Amino acid sequence: MSVFSAAMLLFLVLDPFGNLPFFVAALEPVERSRHTRIIIRELLIALAVLVAFLFVGRHVLALLGISEPALTVAGGTVLFLIAIRMVFPPQKGHGAEEVEGEPFIVPLAIPYVAGPSAMATVLLLSSREPARWPEWLAALFVAWLASSLIISMSAFLGRHLGRKGLIAIERLMGMLLVAIATQMLMTGIAHFWRSGSG
Numbered sequence: 001m002s003v004f005s006a007a008m009l010l011f012l013v014l015d016p017f018g019n020l021p022f023f024v025a026a027l028e029p030v031e032r033s034r035h036t037r038i039i040i041r042e043l044l045i046a047l048a049v050l051v052a053f054l055f056v057g058r059h060v061l062a063l064l065g066i067s068e069p070a071l072t073v074a075g076g077t078v079l080f081l082i083a084i085r086m087v088f089p090p091q092k093g094h095g096a097e098e099v100e101g102e103p104f105i106v107p108l109a110i111p112y113v114a115g116p117s118a119m120a121t122v123l124l125l126s127s128r129e130p131a132r133w134p135e136w137l138a139a140l141f142v143a144w145l146a147s148s149l150i151i152s153m154s155a156f157l158g159r160h161l162g163r164k165g166l167i168a169i170e171r172l173m174g175m176l177l178v179a180i181a182t183q184m185l186m187t188g189i190a191h192f193w194r195s196g197s198g
Contacts, residue, residue, distance in 0.1 A: 003135045003142075006125055010143035012177045013079065013121045016150040018086060018170040019112045021163070023154045026103045036152070038102065043148045045105055046113035050122050050140055057123035058130055068128055069195065072188030075124035080181035082117040086174025113147070124184075 001009075027035050061071065125136045150157065158166070 001125070003139045006136060006139035007142040007146075009180055010118070010121060010140055011146055012173050012180070013082065013117045014113060014143055014147040015086065015170065015173060016147035017157075017166050017173065019147075019151060020154045020158055020166055022112050023108060023151055024158050026108055027154075030102050034102070035155075038108075039152055039154075042103065042105070042108040043113060043144070043151065045109035047141075047144050049110060049114040050118060050144070051137070053119045053122045054126045054133065054136060054140060057119070058127040061123065061127050066127075067192075069188045069192035071124055071127055072184055072191065074188075075120055076181045076184030076188060078117055078120045079177060079184065083174045083177035083181055086170050086177065089170075113151075 023039065027038060030038065066074075122136070122140060125139070126133060129136075161169070
C-alpha cells in the first residue's frame with residue numbers, strides 16, 4: 001500500500017463529513033468564541049491517541065500472537081461494518097452522545113475522531129509493515145490534517161451543504177470504504193490460503 005492509499009484509507013475511516021453534525025451539536029451549548037480552541041484541542045488529542053496506537057499497537061498484537069492474515073481479515077471486517085453504517089446509518093442518533101457543558105476528550109476526540117475503526121486501521125498498517133512507520137506516520141498526519149480542515153469549517157459547511165449534502169458525501173465515502181474493506185478481506189483470505197497450502 002502506498003502512502004497516498006494509506007492516507008486516503010485513513011481519511012475515509014476518520015469520516016470528517018459524518019462527524020460534522022456531531023461537532024456542531026456538541027459545541028452548541030458552548031460560547032462561540034471558544035469553538036475554534038476546543039476543536040483544535042480535541043483534534044490534537046485524537047492525533048496523539050492515533051500516533052500512540054501506531055507505535056504501541058503492533059507490540060500488543062505480537063504478544064497476543066495474531067498473524068498477519070488474521071489481522072488483515074479482522075481489519076477488513078471492521079472497516080466493512082463501519083462502511084455499512086456510513087451507507088445505511090441507524091435511524092436514531094447515528095451514535096451521537098449527549099454532552100453537558102464543554103466537551104473534553106469524550107466524545108469529540110474519542111470516539112468521533114479517534115474511534116475504534118481509526119485505531120484498528122492504524123494498527124493494521126503498522127503491524128503489516130512496521131519498517132515503513134515513517135510513511136504510515138506521514139499518511140496519518142495527512143489524513144488527520146485534511147479531516148481537521150473540514151471539521152474546523154463545520155459551521156460553514158453545515159450551512160452551505162445542508163444535511164442532505166453531508167449525507168450524500170458520507171454515503172459516497174462509505175461506498176469507497178466498502179470496496180477497500182472487501183479488497184482487504186480478499187487479500188487476507190488469499191494470504192491464509194497460500195500459507196495453509198504451503
